[in-house]
Amino acid sequence: MFEFSSIEQYHARLNEGKATCLQAVEHYLQQIEARQRLNAFIEVYAEEALEKARELDKKRTRGDRIGKLHGVVIGLKDVLCYKDHKLSASSAILKNFTAVYSSTAVKRLIAEEAIIIGSCNCDEFAMGSTNENSVYGKVLNAQDETRVPGGSSGGSAVAVQAGLCMISLGSDTGGSVRQPADFCGIVGLKPTYGRISRYGLIAYASSFDQIGIFGTTIPDVASALEVISGHDEYDSTVSSKPTEAYSELSSSKKKYRIAYFNEALEHPSIDPEISSAIKGILGELKNNGHEVSPVEFDLMDYVVPAYYVLSTAEASSNLSRYDGVKYGHRTHQKGIDLTEFYKQSRSEGFGKEVKRRIMLGTFVLSSGYYDAYFTRAQKVRSLLTKKIQLIFNDFDFILLPTSPATAFKAGEKTSDPIAMYLADIYTVMANLAGIPAISIPLFKHSNGMPFGLQAMSNRFNELPLLRFSDELMQDYRKHP
Numbered sequence: 001m002f003e004f005s006s007i008e009q010y011h012a013r014l015n016e017g018k019a020t021c022l023q024a025v026e027h028y029l030q031q032i033e034a035r036q037r038l039n040a041f042i043e044v045y046a047e048e049a050l051e052k053a054r055e056l057d058k059k060r061t062r063g064d065r066i067g068k069l070h071g072v073v074i075g076l077k078d079v080l081c082y083k084d085h086k087l088s089a090s091s092a093i094l095k096n097f098t099a100v101y102s103s104t105a106v107k108r109l110i111a112e113e114a115i116i117i118g119s120c121n122c123d124e125f126a127m128g129s130t131n132e133n134s135v136y137g138k139v140l141n142a143q144d145e146t147r148v149p150g151g152s153s154g155g156s157a158v159a160v161q162a163g164l165c166m167i168s169l170g171s172d173t174g175g176s177v178r179q180p181a182d183f184c185g186i187v188g189l190k191p192t193y194g195r196i197s198r199y200g201l202i203a204y205a206s207s208f209d210q211i212g213i214f215g216t217t218i219p220d221v222a223s224a225l226e227v228i229s230g231h232d233e234y235d236s237t238v239s240s241k242p243t244e245a246y247s248e249l250s251s252s253k254k255k256y257r258i259a260y261f262n263e264a265l266e267h268p269s270i271d272p273e274i275s276s277a278i279k280g281i282l283g284e285l286k287n288n289g290h291e292v293s294p295v296e297f298d299l300m301d302y303v304v305p306a307y308y309v310l311s312t313a314e315a316s317s318n319l320s321r322y323d324g325v326k327y328g329h330r331t332h333q334k335g336i337d338l339t340e341f342y343k344q345s346r347s348e349g350f351g352k353e354v355k356r357r358i359m360l361g362t363f364v365l366s367s368g369y370y371d372a373y374f375t376r377a378q379k380v381r382s383l384l385t386k387k388i389q390l391i392f393n394d395f396d397f398i399l400l401p402t403s404p405a406t407a408f409k410a411g412e413k414t415s416d417p418i419a420m421y422l423a424d425i426y427t428v429m430a431n432l433a434g435i436p437a438i439s440i441p442l443f444k445h446s447n448g449m450p451f452g453l454q455a456m457s458n459r460f461n462e463l464p465l466l467r468f469s470d471e472l473m474q475d476y477r478k479h480p
Contacts (some may be wrong), residue, residue, distance in 0.1 A: 050422025067113030088348030103200020121155030150180030175427025185450030197232035316361030
């Protein structure tokens with residue numbers, strides 16, 4: 001029987017002749033079929049994945065050089081272009097659209113011999129925190145199917161959580177990788193803005209969006225980051241800073257300087273058990289010789305409003321291209337003028353949450369409210385970025401909760417969008433500041449659900465962040 005615990009273990013078994021890529025793909029196809037009810041995958045590339053596996057097995061038998069992700073089975077969030085495969089952002093407005101090119105991240109995965117097994121469900125246009133806003137239906141949390149998996153990358157998270165692939169890619173605009181990782185008890189990394197090319201990623205909010213990675217171990221996530229990071233001539237926002245050997249995670253046993261915010265751990269929205277568990281880890285770290293200090297952070301209640309003003313403004317601009325003319329859903333209503341045609345096509349194609357955010361974004365950009373909302377939100381973003389940079393002058397990492405609560409029941413917050421938005425209170429600051437952040441699965445709640453610890457570092461400090469996270473997984477994990 002095929003078993004997977006890490007990419008390193010998998011590659012060792014391949015080299016020893018104890019496993020094959022074909023066995024791996026067949027195993028995951030069986031698991032996807034057996035757990036269809038989770039609704040993690042929109043489309044599965046079964047025949048294509050099997051054929052790729054056979055090719056890789058032959059190549060390895062010949063003794064040829066193998067890629068860094070040789071035979072690694074990967075799921076892609078349905079916002080990443082993969083040439084000649086359907087791409088819809090889980091929206092009716094793009095249903096049956098086929099990608100005409102591959103994103104840079106996908107190209108780099110394939111170049112290192114990864115096997116793409118399918119596209120994963122998500123909240124429509126990556127807008128949501130529960131994966132209930134999809135034209136394909138909601139995704140279920142494999143730990144407790146009555147609960148949400150988090151969003152917007154819920155399908156990608158559940159695919160890893162339920163053992164339907166080895167790792168997966170998502171996108172993180174305000175926490176859409178870290179929050180579902182937290183709810184599903186897996187690792188979720190959002191790198192520095194500009195560390196991974198956004199070419200071929202469907203845009204939600206262009207100054208926030210970043211491709212992220214899900215896995216069950218830190219080294220697996222690090223290996224994927226090493227492959228897909230780096231300069232890209234097709235993305236003007238990607239950094240030209242050289243990538244590091246992220247997969248080299250040998251522990252330095254260094255004593256770190258760690259900051260935390262009392263305002264976060266004492267916030268009225270946080271579950272007391274989550275607050276207590278994180279305070280416990282902070283105490284253990286201090287007892288083990290790390291410098292652990294509280295830092296005053298008076299912007300906690302401003303980060304969510306600023307994020308939603310700015311991200312919805314960018315969304316209203318980015319989604320204006322979906323008009324039913326060039327591609328995507330087109331209304332069949334006859335006898336209407338061009339303006340009504342646009343209205344009907346967009347009304348029929350977009351879901352409720354996407355419409356809400358487009359309208360909010362259009363409102364804050366309107367001439368009468370631009371200064372009152374958009375300009376002020378930009379000022380908050382600037383203040384936040386400067387404050388976080390000042391903190392990183394004195395500290396290596398900031399530790400926070402990932403979410404104020406564990407995975408909640410499906411449908412619990414759908415009637416209250418404000419409560420849903422406030423669930424992003426601990427994740428959006430990393431996107432506002434453009435810094436890397438990771439959710440590390442360390443804990444189990446008394447309600448039986450997992451939850452994690454969020455660690456942030458300064459821009460482009462992914463390597464120390466991953467090393468520290470790996471040490472936390474090895475030394476402080478409170479559940480198997």
